[in-house]
Amino acid sequence: MDSLREKIGFPYTQMPTDFMTYGVGGLADTASLCGAINGAAAAMTLVLGKDDWKKIVKELVNWYTKTPFPSDISNQYAKDHKFLVEKYKSDKVFVSSVSRSTLCHVSVTKWCKASGYASGSDERSERCGRLTADVAAQAVVLLNQFADKNFKAVTASPASAECVPCHSLGKDYKLGQYTRGEEDCVLCHTPHEIKK
């Protein structure tokens, strides 16, 4: 949003954005939806408008679930103190992890387990800062692809291919369409035998 204000100016100079801080810590520190996704999706939708936003935001969401965070680039930026911040909570290079989920709870837990850092550590907080930079950068990549007319959705959701044919948004309750979802099903559910 700062870049839009600088490069384009009006109407982005009129738009308050501080209120988006409600996304912090997975929405008011409840560890629900990752705030990096929430903020990026808001900015993207504001720019893209009502006809084009959905497929591009959805691509960002799916990409998020399958990308190792922090990226090599953001690790390097932190090591070299090249981010636009004065103080670093840590400038170490961190291990990366893939969340297969949009949730702060899952994303943080997987990274803590991969790295050995506690959830309340400065390193975990720094990791989420780098992740946010990675997501903001990818949002710009996707917006530029759209502007250049070469956007193509390329990432599937992490939902299990075996589950979706029955357990998805639809009108057939008996088939299993009493749900909707695009997270990784087996993160929370135990697979069952499929009746043929």
Place this chain on the structure above:
Amino acid sequence: MDSLREKIGFPYTQMPTDFMTYGVGGLADTASLCGAINGAAAAMTLVLGKDDWKKIVKELVNWYTKTPFPSDISNQYAKDHKFLVEKYKSDKVFVSSVSRSTLCHVSVTKWCKASGYASGSDERSERCGRLTADVAAQAVVLLNQFADKNFKAVTASPASAECVPCHSLGKDYKLGQYTRGEEDCVLCHTPHEIKK
């Protein structure tokens, strides 16, 4: 937001809100965070400002996880065609369900199972409309409590009291603080014996 524009005017008349449609279907139809929470939290934070928003938004989130939706009031409004819409996907009185989660996936699944309606049915879609009305109304209740200086956080998160002492945001990895979260732990996790 429409009420703020009508009753207060500037600066709310300057604020675009169409972009918040990205929250639809749990964010771009991915069934992650319920869009009713996302939209209400955005409006509340915009009004409350940076010093006061968090505890009040968090109260809304926790209230959401424990409230039966749709409420009796919104069922009655739909039955009597008193909502500000011209067409109803259904004007039947629905059964209600409590989600114990902020997630569209969980909220929709629990209601489909309670009601017997499929996730892609008009009734499910109408149910989410009524839920959104209920959440918007509660956001106004909480904002008015704050304005009247009698806001008090009264709802705990649905996280299990047994889990939180070890598995929460903190600096002690070995104790179990490699995670953060305020959803209902046992929705996805199997409880283990606690070592004393």
